[in-house]
Amino acid sequence: MMTPQPLLRMTQITKTFPGITALDHVEFELTTGEIHALLGANGAGKSTLMKILCGSLKQDAGEIMLDGKAMEFDRPADSIAAGISYVPQELMLAPTLSAARNILLGQEPIRFKPLGIIDEKALKSQAREIIDRLGMQIDINKPVQEHAVSTQQMIAIATALFRDSKILILDEPTSSLSESEIERLFQITRKLRDDGHAIVFISHHLDEVFRIADRLTVLRDGIFQGCFKTGDVTQDELVALMVGRRMNTSESQSHNVDEKEVALRVHDLRADGVRGISFDVCKGEVVGIFGQVGSGRTEVLRAVFGADRAATGVIEINGKPVQIRNPQDAISHGIGFITEDRKRQGLVLQMSIADNISLGNYEPVMKRGFLDQHARNEIASEYKRDLQIKMQEPTQCVNFLSGGNQQKVILAKWLNRHSKILLMDEPTKGIDVGAKQEFYTLINALAEQGVAILMVSSELPEVMMLSDRILVMKDGTINGEFIPERGMEEQILAKAL
């Protein structure tokens, strides 16, 4: 008989960032001894909700109640002290320390207080005890980085256990595991549940979720969609909730695609995370690549752009095979690349807007062998008009612009290079709704002008609206190809999960 009082209740949790409401009055609840899956597409708000639970973020409104008591988490340490442990997708372990050291990190048994000498024997026996509780066989003396990833995950979970956490949050724990390793993880998770722990299981692999979870909570666009017992709902119903029927009111565009003019042909492309794929993009065509994080989408773009030295494969531009070993080769063949992380890969934040637009491309602004500041500013002003960039002056530091405008600056950089093939990785990530619409208009306009566009996106409505064709990627290969029409959302999503 379960206690009527749930272990954890998060009520009316709201969190906004500039331009985006990440969570809108979300409800989430946990009881002791359950495995509860948290579902939603990328950007649905899962990580934000968990960050609030772990104390990394503070909610704008709403309450967190643990065992009926209202809790305030101002920093991660508060959450840990309350018995909540977070195992992130990128395991937070010290790779060169042993498993034992990692598990007891920060709480090592001390032999001699003033000097802080660690009691090695006690350390090892305590570590071993936890490992045994998990029913595992691990060499606790080897440095963590020498263990297989699946074992590292066990060690991360053991670390959480050592703190005697009542609540364990596992964020995408299966993404780098093999089938047998997943089964082992599930066994351990079930054991922990039977011992009374509450486990939050975040994953986008619906089939796995159905195997392991007792209950499921679905979020979409920051809004709570429902909490269900696993037996009470079907996969299709869940997918419908995750994706939603709400599509943009604008009709999906189809562009004037000249099928005889293949701008980019890729054959047997291989790279880290890409297992031999082939596709074409024609002039004036928008090809969307849809898939979950980790399916190899970014790696495909990077390989085509020459940003990944280890990539192999045949690339043909306008019918002629070319060698692309580095970004300069790609650029010389007319390829541009709008990267996923504009702050880390697309912009030099200390520089002005004008400088960022001219980054690496100085010919247009050279006069008698030296940079002409006037020309550089003129060009920036032109793009300000053409792309509607909200800025004060070309000499303004690009750091001050909003995300959408920063993205436009990056687009201007490539337009200034007269790129005929544009690779875009999540071009509207982190941009507010208004700027997104402007970007869609720009993308359509570019396609009309004959630019071939290869666009990666994890927002299904966006991909469906803009693309002439959609390639669905999963596990490094193309799992499906669609010409988007209304009603296809579930099919497409199913191919990606």
Added chain:
Amino acid sequence: MKTETTETGDQKGIQTSEHERRLRLPPSAGILLALLLLGAFFTFLSPVFLKSANLVNIMVQSSMTIVIATGATIVIASAGIDLSVGSVLALSGIFMAMTLKAEWPVALCIAIGLLGSVFIGAINGWMVGKVKITPFIATLAMMSVARAVAYIMTDARPIYGLAAGLRYFGTGKIGPIPVPALIAVAVAAVGHFMMERTRAGRNTLAIGGNEEAARLSGVNVGRAQIIIYAMAGLAYGIGALIMTARMNAAEPMAGLGLEMDAIAAAVIGGTSLAGGVASIFGTVIGALILATLRNGLTLLSVQPYFQQLTIGIVIVAAVFLDKIRTR
């Protein structure tokens, strides 16, 4: 965070760049004020400080620092560091001295010294840009290697009594202004111009600001690094010219520890060690502050070790104040 790239401005006149209209005062205002305060402080404490002979002294002492610190500023702006300053300077001076002793034309000897330092700089740049060794390690290694070569070439003995034609660069004057000071101004002006208005300069700032973004925008980072460190090498070579001319000698131990002065001047001047920002004007003021401090403390008969202490404190204070100001 610093939000402007470089500033126009040199000792001949100050124009605020377009970037600064948007901000409060240019950051160099702070250290310029500090320099003036420092000057006022020493004027108050010592009757000799403001005498023209002493001011000329400060100008000359700071000249070499300005020159090599300009080179260091370029490297630091690329988010790199150059520990080989002193060794390259010594080696360059030795090249010049040995060729002068062989009675070759002065201009040729100077050219050989400069080519030598450029070449060594290019090797540094090659290590950083193509072999991908981190700048600290690469230039640390070069520091040792160049110094060792200097000892080997000279059998650890100084070379004295060089041709008269060289002296001009150290002790000559044009009007009341010493030649080294004019060289320093020229180097700073060229350095500033280079950062603002050439491809190499923009690439340097881009690489320092965000190397990955620069690479993905088509900048040939490997080649750019070679150019950056080679240019710094040229600056060190010019510094060697001044030093060798003034001392009328070249010795393998020259410039020991000089990299610290170069880096200090750049840092005090506001060039961030994180890269992406460069202020040659600031570096000039930084060098002047260091020279003024040394000069003033000497006039006050402060012992050398206390001088070093004071300078260390000033460097930390400058960086600290800078951090507060840009928060």
